[in-house]
Amino acid sequence: MKTKFKLLLTCSVAGLLLAGCGDSKKSNKGALSTNAAEKVYVAPGEYDEYYGFFSGGFSGQLSVYGLPSGRLFKVIPVFSQDPEKAYGYSEETKPMLMTSHGFIPWDDSHHPDISQTKGEVDGRWIFINGNNTPRIARIDLEDFSTAEILEIPNSAGNHSSSYVTENTEYVVAGTRFSVPIPQRDMSIKDYKGNFKGALSFISVDQESGEMDLSFQILMPGFNYDLSHPGRGKSHGWFFFTTYNTEEAHSLLEVNASQNDKDFIAAVNWKKAEEYIKAGKGKKMPAKYAHNKFDNSTHMATHTMKDEVLVLDATELPGLVYLLPTPKSPHGCDVDPSGEYIVGNGKLSANLTVHSFTKMLDAIENKKFDGDAYGLPILKFDDVLAGVVEQPGLGPLHTEFDGKGNAYTTFFISSEVVKWKLGTWEIVDRKPTYYSVGHLMIPGGNSAKPDGKYMVAMNKITKDRYLPVGPDLNHSAQLYDITGDKMELILDFPTIGEPHYAAAIKADKIMHKSRQIYKLDENKHPYVTKNPSEAKVVRKGNEVHINMTMIRSHFTPDNIEGVKVGDKVFFHVTNLEQDFDVPHGLAMLGANTTELLVTPGKTETFVWEPKQVGVWPFYCTDFCSALHQEMQGYIRVSPADSDIELSWSLDDE
Amino acid sequence: MKLRFISTALMLTICSFVISCNSGSKGKEEQAVTTNERKVETKEETKPAASQNSQNLPPSERVDLTNKGVGPIKSLELKELDQKLADKGQEIYKNMCTACHKPAKRFIGPAPKGILERRTPEWVMNMILAPEKMLESDPLAKELLKEFNGAPMANQNLSEEDARAVLEYFRTL
Numbered sequence: 001m002k003t004k005f006k007l008l009l010t011c012s013v014a015g016l017l018l019a020g021c022g023d024s025k026k027s028n029k030g031a032l033s034t035n036a037a038e039k040v041y042v043a044p045g046e047y048d049e050y051y052g053f054f055s056g057g058f059s060g061q062l063s064v065y066g067l068p069s070g071r072l073f074k075v076i077p078v079f080s081q082d083p084e085k086a087y088g089y090s091e092e093t094k095p096m097l098m099t100s101h102g103f104i105p106w107d108d109s110h111h112p113d114i115s116q117t118k119g120e121v122d123g124r125w126i127f128i129n130g131n132n133t134p135r136i137a138r139i140d141l142e143d144f145s146t147a148e149i150l151e152i153p154n155s156a157g158n159h160s161s162s163y164v165t166e167n168t169e170y171v172v173a174g175t176r177f178s179v180p181i182p183q184r185d186m187s188i189k190d191y192k193g194n195f196k197g198a199l200s201f202i203s204v205d206q207e208s209g210e211m212d213l214s215f216q217i218l219m220p221g222f223n224y225d226l227s228h229p230g231r232g233k234s235h236g237w238f239f240f241t242t243y244n245t246e247e248a249h250s251l252l253e254v255n256a257s258q259n260d261k262d263f264i265a266a267v268n269w270k271k272a273e274e275y276i277k278a279g280k281g282k283k284m285p286a287k288y289a290h291n292k293f294d295n296s297t298h299m300a301t302h303t304m305k306d307e308v309l310v311l312d313a314t315e316l317p318g319l320v321y322l323l324p325t326p327k328s329p330h331g332c333d334v335d336p337s338g339e340y341i342v343g344n345g346k347l348s349a350n351l352t353v354h355s356f357t358k359m360l361d362a363i364e365n366k367k368f369d370g371d372a373y374g375l376p377i378l379k380f381d382d383v384l385a386g387v388v389e390q391p392g393l394g395p396l397h398t399e400f401d402g403k404g405n406a407y408t409t410f411f412i413s414s415e416v417v418k419w420k421l422g423t424w425e426i427v428d429r430k431p432t433y434y435s436v437g438h439l440m441i442p443g444g445n446s447a448k449p450d451g452k453y454m455v456a457m458n459k460i461t462k463d464r465y466l467p468v469g470p471d472l473n474h475s476a477q478l479y480d481i482t483g484d485k486m487e488l489i490l491d492f493p494t495i496g497e498p499h500y501a502a503a504i505k506a507d508k509i510m511h512k513s514r515q516i517y518k519l520d521e522n523k524h525p526y527v528t529k530n531p532s533e534a535k536v537v538r539k540g541n542e543v544h545i546n547m548t549m550i551r552s553h554f555t556p557d558n559i560e561g562v563k564v565g566d567k568v569f570f571h572v573t574n575l576e577q578d579f580d581v582p583h584g585l586a587m588l589g590a591n592t593t594e595l596l597v598t599p600g601k602t603e604t605f606v607w608e609p610k611q612v613g614v615w616p617f618y619c620t621d622f623c624s625a626l627h628q629e630m631q632g633y634i635r636v637s638p639a640d641s642d643i644e645l646s647w648s649l650d651d652e
Numbered sequence: 653m654k655l656r657f658i659s660t661a662l663m664l665t666i667c668s669f670v671i672s673c674n675s676g677s678k679g680k681e682e683q684a685v686t687t688n689e690r691k692v693e694t695k696e697e698t699k700p701a702a703s704q705n706s707q708n709l710p711p712s713e714r715v716d717l718t719n720k721g722v723g724p725i726k727s728l729e730l731k732e733l734d735q736k737l738a739d740k741g742q743e744i745y746k747n748m749c750t751a752c753h754k755p756a757k758r759f760i761g762p763a764p765k766g767i768l769e770r771r772t773p774e775w776v777m778n779m780i781l782a783p784e785k786m787l788e789s790d791p792l793a794k795e796l797l798k799e800f801n802g803a804p805m806a807n808q809n810l811s812e813e814d815a816r817a818v819l820e821y822f823r824t825l
Contacts, residue, residue, distance in 0.1 A: 049731050516809060519747060530747045550751040551806055553760065577809040625802040650759075 036489040042069040050503045052110045057497030058165040060107045067154040069493030077105030078137045078146050079130040083593040091604040095302035099151050100287040108132045110499040119166040119231050125209050127162040127171045134158030143514040144545030148295050149165040150211045153286035154181045154198040160227040160240050173200040174240050178198050178221035191249035195221035215309045220373040226331050231447050234356040236270040239341050259300035283311040296523045298601050311639040314374040315453040324380040325352050331397035332557040336447050346396040355385035386424040391417045399444035401451025432488045435458040442503035454479045457498045515579035517600030522600035526571030531555040536647045543568045549583040557632030561645035573602040584620025594620045609636040707713045711795035712762040715770045723778030741821030748808045760803050765825040781813040783807050
């Protein structure tokens with residue numbers, strides 16, 4: 001009786017809370033009347049159960065959240081400059097953002113995917129694609145920093161990327177837009193039959209993680225929207241959704257929505273490897289950047305590559321088959337067993353699920369329904385496993401819980417629908433707020449999903465948070481999926497527009513997280529390993545300062561003899577060897593950002609003083625009780641001054 | 653253990669913030685206070701000491717050959733000087749310690765010269781290997797922090813072996 005009363009009270013309080021928030025929340029009542037708070041509460045000092053890596057979308061970065069708390073831990077700069085960490089500003093990191101088009105300060109990051117071993121996420125690296133100027137980045141999960149960026153030639157709108165095969169043999173990157181290959185001056189009107197799409201297979205060194213563009217498969221001029229690897233029985237295959245099989249070049253909104261069915265392209269990459277061994281690949285000139293960060297020199301290098309190995313799918317039988325899939329499919333998702341391939345037809349009323357076993361059978365028995373540019377089209381009914389009837393409007397993406405259920409997002413009807421693999425029956429649906437795009441279950445793109453939580457990433461936020469002007473950060477919603485019914489337990493804002501996310505159990509990563517860079521392993525050409533090595537050297541109008549920092553002073557902190565017109569390089573080494581003691585350095589009037597130097601690292605920025613005077617620099621990261629004392633001065637004399645360079649600390 | 657370290661770090665951070673708030677709001681006043689403190693210390697130093705162990709001596713000059721400090725080193729017996737080990741210690745000291753400690757002159761922290769006439773070898777080792785713990789629980793370390801303007805001893809993550817080499821080097825000073 002008493003409990004009942006309490007429950008009633010809780011419900012009515014929840015109801016009251018909701019009443020103030022507008023009509024849209026009515027459907028949400030159920031969640032708040034349960035113990036949702038308990039489920040997402042991570043007490044002060046306790047750890048989250050999962051790391052969640054959320055794509056930063058148009059911020060170009062990758063953000064790290066704790067789940068289930070929804071707390072933001074870090075934003076890892078990847079494709080965009082980050083003044084906070086001097087990424088893309090410091091001399092050491094500028095080469096990371098070089099491309100065949102020169103230095104680019106930004107990109108649109110999309111689909112993060114964690115490396116796998118035997119079909120399970122292993123937490124060695126996480127990959128993410130730059131969509132605009134096609135690139136794939138590898139982030140090292142030991143120090144949560146971007147370790148490598150590889151540009152993808154012959155690609156445009158690098159969208160069906162960056163998904164890994166079950167042993168991280170390859171990271172795969174498909175083009176969204178087809179383009180002339182090689183690029184050339186031609187009329188847009190001649191698109192049809194002349195433009196091509198490239199699907200790129202990037203090999204990954206299992207020790208170092210280093211990426212190499214192994215080969216590209218040239219495909220007809222469709223749009224390649226999303227992709228996923230086969231796994232288990234379908235390991236060795238990769239599946240891509242296509243749209244614009246009409247090959248329209250203008251007003252795609254209408255002109256690319258004409259065909260009743262587009263395709264899922266099934267690519268046999270083991271066959272591709274055989275063709276390459278047999279010498280069927282063709283080397284083609286291509287210009288693309290390969291940028292790597294070295295953790296011993298603490299510097300990035302940028303090199304240009306000039307060749308790529310290409311396989312033409314239309315000339316090589318058995319390499320690619322087309323599975324007809326209704327109405328401009330977007331997500332292309334493979335279940336944990338590798339048997340089912342789900343095509344989320346954006347404009348279709350039903351969800352189409354293909355069977356891998358049936359596909360192999362159709363291929364063997366040549367159950368073809370014509371071809372497209374020589375690629376066999378398999379008969380729809382002969383590859384179809386089942387249809388989820390009328391699940392909602394505008395399906396985009398599907399993830400799996402490893403317990404026989406699939407979860408699909410519906411953009412137009414703003415909901416996640418849970419359905420059963422094999423019987424195709426709908427077992428639950430829950431609204432999202434609002435217009436959900438991607439969703440993520442930890443390990444959801446692997447053979448072993450962890451079906452505890454599901455995160456829906458919504459495109460529109462509207463009234464979910466206090467208004468902060470005309471645009472709002474996108475909202476993510478966390479659902480408990482351990483029961484029969486999904487339960488909404490948390491809202492949290494995200495960075496940019498997260499296109500997909502990936503999550504992994506915290507204990508697979510946390511214990512190997514780097515705490516310091518060892519000073520005695522620092523091979524930076526301008527490292528200063530102890531204060532007695534600190535110096536200031538003039539080379540013409542270049543002045544190189546070898547400086548150290550420790551709690552709480554710089555060595556040296558007084559410098560004279562710098563002149564207007566000089567180019568002053570601050571090469572700063574953080575001598576700390578203790579976890580989480582970075583020091584910052586900012587110089588008044590420098591046309592760049594601060595440096596934020598982690599323990600044992602050396603970083604560099606350039607200052608070109610333009611005015612005579614005595615100018616201060618200081619530590620930007622509150623490092624100790626004497627942080628406010630961590631400062632220095634540089635005297636800048638007129639260009640024709642004959643004052644010699646001198647430097648000191650405490651007048652010594 | 654780890655949690656405790658984190659909480660210590662957190663406490664230190666909080667302390668730092670509190671101090672920063674003060675200095676932020678008081679500005680010049682705060683500087684005056686620091687100067688005063690220093691003057692007080694100088695006065696104390698010039699006072700005639702009643703005995704070597706007088707509480708009037710600044711903590712860096714006080715002799716305490718019984719306190720072993722808090723940390724991983726419980727007992728350490730010094731044998732004949734090992735010059736090779738001392739040379740190794742000097743190299744480590746140069747890279748890891750000189751940013752704050754000059755061998756024979758007060759700098760950010762105290763000078764190690766003659767340290768074993770005032771401290772037990774265990775205390776010195778624990779100060780190098782577990783400065784957070786020492787600043788939290790060792791009364792002398794706490795007082796030293798005050799004497800040295802609140803600059804906490806940094807943990808440079810030396811191995812026990814390396815710290816031992818540095819200790820051997822201190823014996824040669």
